[in-house]
Amino acid sequence: MPELLILSKQADTYRSLLEAAQLPDLHILDGAQAGNFALAEIVFGEPDLIRAHLPDLRGLKWAQSTWAGVEPLLDASLRRDYVLSNARGVFGGLMSEFVLAYLLLHERKVLQRFAAQQEARWDATLTGTLRGKTIGLLGVGSIGAELARTARFFEMKVRGHTRASQDCEYVDEYFQAGQLPDFASGLDYLVSSLPATPETRRVVDAALLARLPAHALFINVGRGSAVDEVALIAALQSGALAGAVLDVFEQEPLPPAHPFWTTPNLMITSHTSAPSFPVQIARLFVENYLRYAEGQPVKYRVDFERGY
Amino acid sequence: MPELLILSKQADTYRSLLEAAQLPDLHILDGAQAGNFALAEIVFGEPDLIRAHLPDLRGLKWAQSTWAGVEPLLDASLRRDYVLSNARGVFGGLMSEFVLAYLLLHERKVLQRFAAQQEARWDATLTGTLRGKTIGLLGVGSIGAELARTARFFEMKVRGHTRASQDCEYVDEYFQAGQLPDFASGLDYLVSSLPATPETRRVVDAALLARLPAHALFINVGRGSAVDEVALIAALQSGALAGAVLDVFEQEPLPPAHPFWTTPNLMITSHTSAPSFPVQIARLFVENYLRYAEGQPVKYRVDFERGY
Numbered sequence: 001m002p003e004l005l006i007l008s009k010q011a012d013t014y015r016s017l018l019e020a021a022q023l024p025d026l027h028i029l030d031g032a033q034a035g036n037f038a039l040a041e042i043v044f045g046e047p048d049l050i051r052a053h054l055p056d057l058r059g060l061k062w063a064q065s066t067w068a069g070v071e072p073l074l075d076a077s078l079r080r081d082y083v084l085s086n087a088r089g090v091f092g093g094l095m096s097e098f099v100l101a102y103l104l105l106h107e108r109k110v111l112q113r114f115a116a117q118q119e120a121r122w123d124a125t126l127t128g129t130l131r132g133k134t135i136g137l138l139g140v141g142s143i144g145a146e147l148a149r150t151a152r153f154f155e156m157k158v159r160g161h162t163r164a165s166q167d168c169e170y171v172d173e174y175f176q177a178g179q180l181p182d183f184a185s186g187l188d189y190l191v192s193s194l195p196a197t198p199e200t201r202r203v204v205d206a207a208l209l210a211r212l213p214a215h216a217l218f219i220n221v222g223r224g225s226a227v228d229e230v231a232l233i234a235a236l237q238s239g240a241l242a243g244a245v246l247d248v249f250e251q252e253p254l255p256p257a258h259p260f261w262t263t264p265n266l267m268i269t270s271h272t273s274a275p276s277f278p279v280q281i282a283r284l285f286v287e288n289y290l291r292y293a294e295g296q297p298v299k300y301r302v303d304f305e306r307g308y
Numbered sequence: 309m310p311e312l313l314i315l316s317k318q319a320d321t322y323r324s325l326l327e328a329a330q331l332p333d334l335h336i337l338d339g340a341q342a343g344n345f346a347l348a349e350i351v352f353g354e355p356d357l358i359r360a361h362l363p364d365l366r367g368l369k370w371a372q373s374t375w376a377g378v379e380p381l382l383d384a385s386l387r388r389d390y391v392l393s394n395a396r397g398v399f400g401g402l403m404s405e406f407v408l409a410y411l412l413l414h415e416r417k418v419l420q421r422f423a424a425q426q427e428a429r430w431d432a433t434l435t436g437t438l439r440g441k442t443i444g445l446l447g448v449g450s451i452g453a454e455l456a457r458t459a460r461f462f463e464m465k466v467r468g469h470t471r472a473s474q475d476c477e478y479v480d481e482y483f484q485a486g487q488l489p490d491f492a493s494g495l496d497y498l499v500s501s502l503p504a505t506p507e508t509r510r511v512v513d514a515a516l517l518a519r520l521p522a523h524a525l526f527i528n529v530g531r532g533s534a535v536d537e538v539a540l541i542a543a544l545q546s547g548a549l550a551g552a553v554l555d556v557f558e559q560e561p562l563p564p565a566h567p568f569w570t571t572p573n574l575m576i577t578s579h580t581s582a583p584s585f586p587v588q589i590a591r592l593f594v595e596n597y598l599r600y601a602e603g604q605p606v607k608y609r610v611d612f613e614r615g616y
Contacts, residue, residue: 093437093439093462093463094435094437094439097412097415097416097437097438097439097462098416098435100408100412101409101412101413101415101416101418102418104405104408104409104412105409105413105418107405107409108405108406108409108580110409110410110413110418111422113575113576113577113578113580114419114575116578117569117575117576120564120565120566120569120570121564122560122561122562122578123578123580124561124578124579124580125580126580126583127402127406127580127581127583129401129402129405129585130405131401131402131405150461153458153461154401154405155401252430253430253432254430256428256429257428258428261425261428262428267421267422267425268421268425269421270421270424270430270431270432271432272416272417272421272431272432272433272434272435273435275434275435277437
């Protein structure tokens with residue numbers, strides 16, 4: 001019978017959810033007992049907590065992350081003698097809500113109208129619309145694909161920039177390596193859902209930003225390393241870019257002295273775009289455990305080299 | 309050959325659009341010449357402008373409104389010896405964007421996070437989500453139906469309250485006259501797209517508001533007369549209702565001294581939720597003119613008695 005260790009800030013919640021699922025042939029270890037770490041064949045939890053205990057997890061065969069991002073476990077210095085899977089497929093909907101919230105905040109002039117209200121001023125300025133706009137998706141994985149589906153629902157035109165895959169039916173036009181300038185030209189909205197890998201580092205740089213029209217909005221829901229911070233601040237300060245919404249940063253929490261806090265037309269959302277709701281993540285674990293228990297490959301396995 | 313008079317603040321834009329459409333057998337009169345009013349068989353424009361000239365439009369057979377709301381033309385004292393059609397089908401998408409914008413503003417705590425940013429404070433408060441929430445639609449006409457489709461896309465449960473029709477496939481549960489209390493019980497969001505008619509007057513009253521949970525949000529994109537203003541202010545002031553977003557009012561522009569301006573958790577959007585974009589409205593006129601020219605009944609004909 002496999003032994004499971006839960007390493008999560010919400011371990012009690014996850015234990016209740018997994019017990020309620022009555023998984024066959026699974027024993028859940030008491031994480032409070034340090035001696036139990038060596039017994040665990042399966043670990044389920046946050047990548048940073050798993051990393052902290054990696055040396056003690058001597059029987060580890062499979063680790064299921066509660067997060068999408070698994071950077072803490074990717075350092076080349078760490079062991080890779082186990083299967084690592086991340087959380088996927090559950091964040092796309094939440095990310096779509098997030099991106100929609102800020103695209104609409106912008107088009108609908110929500111903050112401007114709210115300011116007018118403070119002055120008891122009727123502000124009938126014409127509103128904008130998402131319909132007919134062009135959105136560019138940097139990365140079309142499970143999150144990008146759901147963003148594409150949502151954009152299409154609102155009758156936007158969808159461009160996708162990927163490394164290789166072209167299998168999302170909601171993308172109107174695909175671009176690949178070497179085509180970044182064409183991809184970015186004329187976009188109304190640019191959204192990055194890129195993971196942190198050596199290849200995605202500083203993809204959003206001065207050259208890319210220079211291709212965007214001055215009315216464009218940039219949203220980052222992927223990882224902070226994809227953005228050249230200095231170039232983004234310069235574009236916003238000069239008015240070359242209308243706005244940016246950043247949920248992720250190279251350093252989190254963002255340090256109080258960081259210039260982003262006071263950059264004009266920049267909104268900071270403190271890595272809240274797609275929380276891991278335990279009910280959803282537990283369901284994902286249950287599905288993957290049933291595969292594992294039957295000897296099938298688990299879903300959403302991470303390639304340690306590729307980084308996602 | 310029918311003579312058309314355009315009575316709109318955007319008459320020049322509409323004239324260009326209709327000329328470009330090269331409608332068969334149609335002559336567009338010069339609206340600057342008062343003598344032309346008596347020649348017009350068709351009028352296309354804003355209901356308030358049409359009303360002002362109604363006595364002069366002696367040859368009028370058909371009036372196409374550029375707006376959805378045609379209240380200025382519904383007074384029992386006015387002539388009804390012509391066909392009146394309003395603008396429909398083009399506002400649903402814009403209204404959906406509007407409603408989504410404010411539901412997400414609420415769930416995503418956008419204003420709270422923006423305030424935190426002003427203090428350079430990392431605010432990782434858990435976000436809410438639309439998924440699994442229940443939305444109640446007061447009125448399921450062409451706008452309500454599009455709201456239902458959008459709500460379903462975001463995996464909400466959809467209740468509809470209508471006078472008679474039950475033909476929207478995106479409504480999970482229908483309620484009718486006498487069932488308002490059940491309709492409202494437990495709703496997360498209540499959205500009215502009701503027109504101004506004697507029957508819809510003060511539908512959103514103290515009794516209805518009392519059925520909503522304290523965390524609920526009310527949005528009005530229909531007409532202001534559907535709301536008991538005093539009851540709504542009381543519910544917001546007491547905390548019995550979490551928030552309201554009002555785009556429409558009994559008196560517009562809302563007078564500067566109106567208590568709505570300073571009611572807590574109330575947002576005012578100054579009748580901007582679904583502007584009549586000339587390209588869309590002109591397309592609607594073209595479609596309807598082609599029906600008219602062929603002797604078919606026009607679409608979206610208004611019933612003067614019913615009021616929509």
